[in-house]
Amino acid sequence: MNVSSPDREQTASANASAVLAHPLFVRFTHWTNTVAIAALMVSGWAILLAHPRLYWGESGAAGSPALIDLPLTLDLDQSGWGRSLHFLAAWICVVNGILYVGRGLTSRHFGGQMIRPLIDEPTPDAYNRLQAIAYLAVVFVLLPLVIATGLSMSPAVMAAVPIVDLFGGHQSARTVHFIVAVALVLFLIVHVVMVCRRGVARRMRRMITG
Numbered sequence: 001m002n003v004s005s006p007d008r009e010q011t012a013s014a015n016a017s018a019v020l021a022h023p024l025f026v027r028f029t030h031w032t033n034t035v036a037i038a039a040l041m042v043s044g045w046a047i048l049l050a051h052p053r054l055y056w057g058e059s060g061a062a063g064s065p066a067l068i069d070l071p072l073t074l075d076l077d078q079s080g081w082g083r084s085l086h087f088l089a090a091w092i093c094v095v096n097g098i099l100y101v102g103r104g105l106t107s108r109h110f111g112g113q114m115i116r117p118l119i120d121e122p123t124p125d126a127y128n129r130l131q132a133i134a135y136l137a138v139v140f141v142l143l144p145l146v147i148a149t150g151l152s153m154s155p156a157v158m159a160a161v162p163i164v165d166l167f168g169g170h171q172s173a174r175t176v177h178f179i180v181a182v183a184l185v186l187f188l189i190v191h192v193v194m195v196c197r198r199g200v201a202r203r204m205r206r207m208i209t210g
Contacts, residue, residue: 022207025100026100026104027207027208029097029103030207031207032092032096033097033100036090036092036096037184039089040090040181041185043082043083043084043085043089044086044181046082046085047082047083049075049078050074050075050079052069052071052072052074053070054066054069054070054175054178055067055174055175056171056172057169057171057172058172059170060171067175093147097139097147100139134187142183142184142187145176145180146177148166149173149174149176149177149180150177152164152166152170152173153177
């Protein structure tokens with residue numbers, strides 16, 4: 001039985017979709033987030049050097065007791081550009097995250113690639129299960145928390161919605177923001193290590209070409 005050309009094209013398209021590891025929206029948001037997070041890490045470090053002390057409550061300044069006194073060299077010269085870059089990269093990350101979550105929910109990306117490994121029968125490949133847990137925690141817990149604490153330190157946002165009260169004050173929000181940011185950096189390090197162990201060339205190719 002001969003297969004017509006349109007049928008062959010549809011079959012080829014279906015086969016291509018079936019083996020597509022990462023949809024276009026996943027690849028786009030992944031690399032956008034990579035650039036934004038790199039900018040956030042660099043600018044966040046510059047901001048931290050301007051005052052490497054963390055407090056709890058509403059207020060905290062040089063000379064007052066600190067909750068955490070980080071062993072870093074004070075550098076006030078980097079704070080200006082650091083805050084500007086941090087603000088810009090943060091909003092890119094927020095918009096990118098909204099696109100990712102929105103598209104992920106409407107396309108069943110989370111259910112297919114993140115939830116399923118957790119409810120299916122145990123398989124020898126524990127990597128997928130661990131990866132699903134880590135990604136769900138990052139997308140639905142750590143990132144919303146770091147965004148909320150970041151917004152709570154903005155005077156403009158606080159004038160409209162005083163969410164800083166949820167964290168016990170501006171300095172508490174800054175401390176939580178720092179701790180969550182460290183957790184995200186640790187996740188990134190583990191993610192890169194796992195990618196390297198599973199084959200950098202193959203996984204990079206899948207994240208670039210699908």
